[in-house]
Amino acid sequence: MSERKIGDVILKVDNISLRFGGVKALTDISFDVREHEIRSIIGPNGAGKSSMLNVINGVYHPQEGTVTFHGEVRRDMDTHQAAEHGIARTFQNIALFSGMSVLDNIMTGRNLKIKSSFVEQALWFGRARREEMENRRVVEEIIDFLQLQHVRKTPVARLPYGIKKRVELARALAAEPKMLLLDEPMAGMNVEEKQDMCRFVLDTNDQFGTTIVLIEHDMGVVMDISDRVVVLDYGKKIGDGAPDEVRNNPDVIKAYLGAH
Amino acid sequence: MIYREAGQFKTSYEKDSQIFPIAQDRYAVVALLLIAFVAVPLMATPYVFSAILIPFLIFALATLGLNILTGYAGQMSLGTAAFMAVGAFASYNFMLRIEGMPVLVAFVLGGVCAAIVGIVFGLPSLRIRGFYLAASTLATQFFVVWCLTKVPWFTNNSSSGVITAQQIEILGFKFDTPQEKYLLVLAIVAIMALMAKNMVRSTVGRSWMAVRDMDVAAEVIGFRIMRTKLTAFAVSSFYCGVAGALYAYCYLGTVEPEAYNLDVSFRILFMVIIGGVGSILGSFLGAAFIVLLPVVLSVIVHYTGLPNSVTSNLELMVFGALIIFFLIVEPHGLARLWQIGKEKLRLWPFPH
Ligand SMILES: Nc1ncnc2c1ncn2[C@@H]1O[C@H](COP(=O)(O)OP(=O)(O)OP(=O)(O)O)[C@@H](O)[C@H]1O
Ligand SMILES: [Mg+2]
Numbered sequence: 001m002s003e004r005k006i007g008d009v010i011l012k013v014d015n016i017s018l019r020f021g022g023v024k025a026l027t028d029i030s031f032d033v034r035e036h037e038i039r040s041i042i043g044p045n046g047a048g049k050s051s052m053l054n055v056i057n058g059v060y061h062p063q064e065g066t067v068t069f070h071g072e073v074r075r076d077m078d079t080h081q082a083a084e085h086g087i088a089r090t091f092q093n094i095a096l097f098s099g100m101s102v103l104d105n106i107m108t109g110r111n112l113k114i115k116s117s118f119v120e121q122a123l124w125f126g127r128a129r130r131e132e133m134e135n136r137r138v139v140e141e142i143i144d145f146l147q148l149q150h151v152r153k154t155p156v157a158r159l160p161y162g163i164k165k166r167v168e169l170a171r172a173l174a175a176e177p178k179m180l181l182l183d184e185p186m187a188g189m190n191v192e193e194k195q196d197m198c199r200f201v202l203d204t205n206d207q208f209g210t211t212i213v214l215i216e217h218d219m220g221v222v223m224d225i226s227d228r229v230v231v232l233d234y235g236k237k238i239g240d241g242a243p244d245e246v247r248n249n250p251d252v253i254k255a256y257l258g259a260h
Numbered sequence: 261m262i263y264r265e266a267g268q269f270k271t272s273y274e275k276d277s278q279i280f281p282i283a284q285d286r287y288a289v290v291a292l293l294l295i296a297f298v299a300v301p302l303m304a305t306p307y308v309f310s311a312i313l314i315p316f317l318i319f320a321l322a323t324l325g326l327n328i329l330t331g332y333a334g335q336m337s338l339g340t341a342a343f344m345a346v347g348a349f350a351s352y353n354f355m356l357r358i359e360g361m362p363v364l365v366a367f368v369l370g371g372v373c374a375a376i377v378g379i380v381f382g383l384p385s386l387r388i389r390g391f392y393l394a395a396s397t398l399a400t401q402f403f404v405v406w407c408l409t410k411v412p413w414f415t416n417n418s419s420s421g422v423i424t425a426q427q428i429e430i431l432g433f434k435f436d437t438p439q440e441k442y443l444l445v446l447a448i449v450a451i452m453a454l455m456a457k458n459m460v461r462s463t464v465g466r467s468w469m470a471v472r473d474m475d476v477a478a479e480v481i482g483f484r485i486m487r488t489k490l491t492a493f494a495v496s497s498f499y500c501g502v503a504g505a506l507y508a509y510c511y512l513g514t515v516e517p518e519a520y521n522l523d524v525s526f527r528i529l530f531m532v533i534i535g536g537v538g539s540i541l542g543s544f545l546g547a548a549f550i551v552l553l554p555v556v557l558s559v560i561v562h563y564t565g566l567p568n569s570v571t572s573n574l575e576l577m578v579f580g581a582l583i584i585f586f587l588i589v590e591p592h593g594l595a596r597l598w599q600i601g602k603e604k605l606r607l608w609p610f611p612h
Contacts, residue, residue, distance in 0.1 A: 080479065080482060082480075083480065083482035088480075091477065095477035096474070096477070097478075100466070107463075108478075108483075111483055112481075114463045116463075118459060118462075118464035121458060121459055121465075122458050122459045124458040124462070131463075132277065132461075133273050136277060175481065
């Protein structure tokens, strides 16, 4: 593995239970995430992986348990607070702003850095204009980093699937997050696109030190790039540890064999 | 080959995010402004000013207002005329009740009142959307007009409810003739259009579009949904309010609740649909189209010798057909057709 240093625990979820009516999406889940690590969540379809991410950044509110982020313990996160605390994410089903260009989509990722009011923006004056240019500069760096130069001005609705996924990553990176939650960033991609995406995820982790929580179905990818892996099945945690440990865990093997 | 951006390399982000990044567009806009401010006032007749140009500009402003709310922020509204009425009556009362109130300040305050009413009636949008929101804005429409008719204070106890608008005087200069009024309206509309353009290319505009396109994602990246929607209602209503005041002061010459009925709201909605949802240029194209349509049709009817009564029916039919056409075939309206034309022109005469 690379020599990047994995730090202290920055996110901890304890005894999280989440129900939708009678459906138990998550039951008594606990795990932690360390600074700068790549932490994967795997499990068969419907295991509760996406629900877990939604709990971490406050889209879903668990009935039981706590989320501790940067030492602050709370019952649930609030989406806005999560964003302000530096948690960014991508979605399993692409959630781009379909009526806007690639550039504008990525620019939205910087909204929390904006201090000027809408009146200043209407007048395109002083601070508003400076902020716009400064954010544009940062966004252009991200565009270069993710190699999106050629589609900069294209409306996202016209892009192929693989590029859309990349734009969504760019939008999340524009916030300069401390922690990035990626929900199946490589799903539905061909081998080449997967390799690109893998590289981008690793580079992000490497260059910016971003902590990454990743959901992925492709075992090869998961085992390759993760520092530690959590395995969920039917809303319960059945495994947690380094890739090799998890791979040889009999419960995990059973869950995967059972699901196939 | 005339209309090309080749060779125009952007050397800074500042240049690249200009309102009109392509030089030809910039020249065209400067030319258009020169025509509007210099050539037109020299040539147009009073009829053209008061029957075509002034209503066109005022409706364009109101359409811009509705487009901000519906096109950019994705919130349906059938209450446009109500916000215009608030702007008109508020301006009237500010001028009536405050000694020495400057006209322009009264217009701005009228817009601010409309914005406040907009925020109040925008509150339901936090809970409901689409058809139900449209129905609730329809209630706004009826409630506001009813209020203005029933509460005599608003109309200064006038028995008929129709009040003559005060004279417009700015820094000692009186705006009496259609030509002078046209210039006043043009200046206000040009400035407000520029401000709208600035908003939609900044964070506030992107927040509207983000909430329109995917509100969960917008929230996750840090936009506050409530604030975003209410800002859209406020800005939109401000534009409508100023348009309403101009409608009373520069077009009708009277301030009356009935001038702001549901018909007007629908008319402005049609302008948005035909011109182009979510386009500033489209707001102008839509307004021009709908203001000109009856004029053009009546000329046609006149020359073909058809009875005059045909005009209004023909107008309705053409309207209906066009709206269906745009809704089904080209939801982005005339503005999109214009853009397609430009893209073609960019390649012309070598289409491949
Ligand atoms: N908003 C919701 N309302 C009701 N049920 C939900 C909701 N979100 C998730 N669920 C249910 O919770 C369970 C876990 O779903 P989740 O989407 O978290 O699974 P997943 O592990 O991400 O699956 P996949 O691999 O298919 O993405 C499923 O049974 C799902 O139907
Ligand atoms: Mg999922």
